[in-house]
Each structure stands twice: as C-alpha cells, then as structure tokens.
Amino acid sequence: MQVKRYFAADMRQAMNRVREELGADASIISTRRVAGGVELTAALDYQVQSSVSRPNPALEAELRKTQAQILEAQARLQAQDEDELHGKDRQLLEQVMQRVAPVSAPQNNHHEQAAAFNQHEFAAMRSELNGLRELLEMQLGSMAWGQMRTQQPAQASLWKRFQKMGLTADIVRPVLQKVAAEKDQHKAWRMALAHLTHAIRTPSVEPMQESGVIALVGPAGMGKTTTLAKLAARYVLEHGAQHIALVSMDSYRIGAQEQLKTLGRILNIPVSYVGDGQTLTSVLQPLAHKRIVLIDTAGLPASDPALGLQLESLAARGVQAKNYLVMAATSQGQVLKAAYHAYKRCGLAGCIITKLDEAISMGEALSMAIGHGLPVAYTTDGPKIPDDLQVPRSHQLISRAVRLQSSEEPTEDIMAQMCTGTSLASQYVG
Incomplete structure (x- = not known):
C-alpha cells in the first residue's frame, strides 16, 4: 500500500495533486484543516480496517446525514445524461462513496461494540466528514456551472x-x-x-448635517483617523469650528492621541480623551452643547477583551452614538466579514468605504454593505483632507464598481x- 500526505491551500488543489500523483484509483484516508490550508492523506490499494465501538448517537446522526446527502446526490447524478458527466467527476464521487459507505454503515449489533470514541476521535471524524462534504460540494458546484453554461x-x-x-x-x-x-x-x-x-442603501441626509455623536469603528488599518480628519475639516469649512469637538478612545496605538491633538490645533477645535478610570459618558457630558462630536476609536482585534469594553461604552444608553463601520476597499472579504461580526455589537448605523484609490475591486465591500443592510454614508479615495471625501449615491457606487472590474x-x-x-x-x- 502506498500512502502519501498532501498539503494545499484548499481541497480542490489537494485533490488535483492526488489525481496527478496517485491516479483515479487512490482512496482518501483522512482530511483535516491546518494553518494555511488543508492536509489530505491518500493511499493506493487501501483496505478499510473494520473496528468496533460503542454507539455514539451524535456521531451516528452526523454520519447518516452525510450518507443520505451523498446517496441522494448519486441518485440524481445517475439520472443525468451520460454526456453531461465527466469521467473524472464520476470517479471522484465513487471514491467518496467508497470512503463514506463503510464508515457510515448502520451498526445493528450494539452489544458487540466495545471501544468508545473519545472526544479527540469524534472531532477527527467530524473533520473528515466536513472534508468529504466539501469534496462533494466542490463537484456539485462544477456540475452546476457546467449545466448553467449549457442550458x-x-x-x-x-x-x-x-x-x-x-x-x-x-x-x-x-x-x-x-x-x-x-x-x-x-x-x-x-x-x-x-x-x-x-x-x-445610502443615507437620505448626510450624517454630519445632523446633530449628535458619531463614532468611527473598525479594525486597525482601515483609515478611521484619516476619515475622521476629513469629516472634521469639511464640517469646519462649512459651519465653523465652534460647534464641533473630537474625542479619542485610542490609548493603545503609539502617537494616536498626539495625531488627533495636532488635528484639533490646526482646526481650532477641542480634543478630549477617554483616559484610565474615565467613562465615555463622563467625557461627553461637558461637550453636550456641541452640535457634532466625532469619536476616534481604537482598532482592536476581536480577541482583545478591551474591544468588548469599548463597544459597550459606545452602546451605552447615555452616549447615543451613531457608529459607522469603516471598511477599506483593499481588504479581503473574510477580513471585512470578521470586522462586521466583531463590531456589530455596538449597533451600526452604516459604513464608510475607504481607500477606493488603492482598490482593484469594490465588490467585497459592497457585498458586505448590501448583505448586512449597512447604508454607505461616505467614501474616500485619496489622502487629501478634506477633498478626498464623498457622499455617495448608489448608482455612483455601482458605476465605479463596474469600472474597477477585473479584465x-x-x-x-x-x-x-x-x-x-x-x-x-x-x-x-x-
């Protein structure tokens, strides 16, 4: 028996390597997710070893669910015209069936089962089932795309x-x-x-034209502080400096408060800081007469306990802040998705899409805004303060997204x- 282990970025690449090196007769022994991708173990002339085990209801339910899905898929695939099926697709599906069927076969005689699945074994089996399900979905996606192209x-x-x-x-x-x-x-x-x-969705009224507290939230590197500077400078040019104030909650990043202090000095507007032992509510109370208060927050990772405290402060009843998630158009979709789920706890009034001048695509940022119903309040497309700040309209966003599409x-x-x-x-x- 020849056994080999493969590492790849995803399951599709791993399966391609298996077919290239071991051929279509190879059996998949195990799959698991590792840092940077997946690990897949395959073998030639592999004989499934029988084992006895004590019944595990959760495991058996998962096995039966996966087996039923694969059996149903096989029945539907067999009903298709043979001309529409590629030989390698059928071979791979049969390999999946050969791998799952022995594992998921009903175990009728529970009294003869002696060994128990421990927690580690159960997790390994679940990981393998997820890998097999991913293989099946990959094959079905390929067939769905082929059918769509034809029909x-x-x-x-x-x-x-x-x-x-x-x-x-x-x-x-x-x-x-x-x-x-x-x-x-x-x-x-x-x-x-x-x-x-x-x-x-875009706001019917520009947020800076309404009175209240506006906080910019999001991970580090999204452009929160630069965007806040653009908003503040634009407001001062239109309405003067007497009705606006800045507040910094970022005591974590080196130089963050100095940066905001410099901005306040240039624009001649007051800057306050939420220090140790202070609450956001207490810092905002002396600023209640200001028409607009802009809050610069710390870009903390989701795993940092301080993030939860920061979001709770913004969501406090006495603050009544409108929180806008700042999303860089240069960020990957998974990064934006993680940011949304981390920061939605404070309640989001909308989003701001930044760094359009550096982006090669707007699709991922727009998908986040549409998918979660976040109005796009502003966009930024350059470093100039306050020139590179726009109040977007939906048709403008789509037009720009079309212009940025890949060639x-x-x-x-x-x-x-x-x-x-x-x-x-x-x-x-x-």
Whole structure:
C-alpha cells in the first residue's frame, strides 16, 4: 500500500495533486484543516480496517446525514445524461462513496461494540466528514456551472461579469433570479445593475448635517483617523469650528492621541480623551452643547477583551452614538466579514468605504454593505483632507464598481466555486 500526505491551500488543489500523483484509483484516508490550508492523506490499494465501538448517537446522526446527502446526490447524478458527466467527476464521487459507505454503515449489533470514541476521535471524524462534504460540494458546484453554461448561457455570462466585479454569490443570486426571464443579454445586464443599485442603501441626509455623536469603528488599518480628519475639516469649512469637538478612545496605538491633538490645533477645535478610570459618558457630558462630536476609536482585534469594553461604552444608553463601520476597499472579504461580526455589537448605523484609490475591486465591500443592510454614508479615495471625501449615491457606487472590474476572465474552478450553493447545485444535495 502506498500512502502519501498532501498539503494545499484548499481541497480542490489537494485533490488535483492526488489525481496527478496517485491516479483515479487512490482512496482518501483522512482530511483535516491546518494553518494555511488543508492536509489530505491518500493511499493506493487501501483496505478499510473494520473496528468496533460503542454507539455514539451524535456521531451516528452526523454520519447518516452525510450518507443520505451523498446517496441522494448519486441518485440524481445517475439520472443525468451520460454526456453531461465527466469521467473524472464520476470517479471522484465513487471514491467518496467508497470512503463514506463503510464508515457510515448502520451498526445493528450494539452489544458487540466495545471501544468508545473519545472526544479527540469524534472531532477527527467530524473533520473528515466536513472534508468529504466539501469534496462533494466542490463537484456539485462544477456540475452546476457546467449545466448553467449549457442550458442558461445568458445567466452564465452575467455570473461571470459579476464575479469580475468581486461580488459574492449571495448578492448575485437574488439579482439574477429577477432577470432570469429576460433573454436579451444586454438588457438583462442593465436590469441586473438596476436591481443591484436599488439594493445599496445610502443615507437620505448626510450624517454630519445632523446633530449628535458619531463614532468611527473598525479594525486597525482601515483609515478611521484619516476619515475622521476629513469629516472634521469639511464640517469646519462649512459651519465653523465652534460647534464641533473630537474625542479619542485610542490609548493603545503609539502617537494616536498626539495625531488627533495636532488635528484639533490646526482646526481650532477641542480634543478630549477617554483616559484610565474615565467613562465615555463622563467625557461627553461637558461637550453636550456641541452640535457634532466625532469619536476616534481604537482598532482592536476581536480577541482583545478591551474591544468588548469599548463597544459597550459606545452602546451605552447615555452616549447615543451613531457608529459607522469603516471598511477599506483593499481588504479581503473574510477580513471585512470578521470586522462586521466583531463590531456589530455596538449597533451600526452604516459604513464608510475607504481607500477606493488603492482598490482593484469594490465588490467585497459592497457585498458586505448590501448583505448586512449597512447604508454607505461616505467614501474616500485619496489622502487629501478634506477633498478626498464623498457622499455617495448608489448608482455612483455601482458605476465605479463596474469600472474597477477585473479584465481577466475567471477560471472554470472559480466559477464552479461561486456556483456552489446556487439553486442548481442545491438540486443535487439538500
């Protein structure tokens, strides 16, 4: 028996390496997620070892669920025309079946089972099942994309164009469902963009034109302090310096308070700090007569206990702050997603998209704003204060996103991955 271990960024790359080196007859022994990707162990001439174990209801339920999904998928795949199925896809699915079936076979005689699954074994089995499910979803996504290209070429073309804009499948799917009946591709594209424009929310009144406390929140590096400087300078130019004040909650970053103090001196506006032993409420009380108070917060990681205290301060009833999540258009989608879930606890009034001048795509930031119903209050596209600050409109955001779309055609693997979870893919697995 030949056994090899593979490391790759994702399951698709690992499976490609297995097929290249061991061929289509290789069996997948185990899969697990590791730092930087996945680890996959494969073998030739592998014989599944039988084992006895004490029944574990949670494990058996998970096994039966996975087996039922794969069996249902196999039945549906067999119903398709043989011409639509690639040989390697069927071989890989059969390998998955061979791997899961012995493991998930019903164990009728529980009295003969002696060994117990400990917690580590259960976690390893769950990880392996998740890996097998990922393999199945990957194959079904590939088949869904192939079927869409054949049966719905106009929809497939729109999927590609939206992928080049960087939009996620969750945002694209409902938009394309609304234009599915339109056969003219150019008209369908315009209609889709119109629906997408309607999905983006922008404030009816610019936040700085309303009185109150405005806090900018988000991870480090998103451009919070620079954006706050632009907002403050713009307000002073339009309304004067007597009705605005700045507050800093950032006592963690070296030089953060000095930076804000310099800004206050240049604009001739007061700057206050939330120091040790002070509360945000007590710092804001002397500033109650100010029309606008801008708060600069610390960009803390989600794992830092101080973040929870900061967000609780912003959400306090006596503060009544409008909190805006600052998202850099240069950040990856996973980073923006993590930022949203970390900072939503303080209550978000909207978002500000920054660094558009450095971005190669707006899709991920717009997907976050649309998906979570965050109005886009401002955008920034350069270092100039306050010139590089705009109050956006939804059609302007979409137009810019279209201009920034990638010139490269997405690969078949990327489109298959995007189609995973679409209505076509869900026809095969529940």
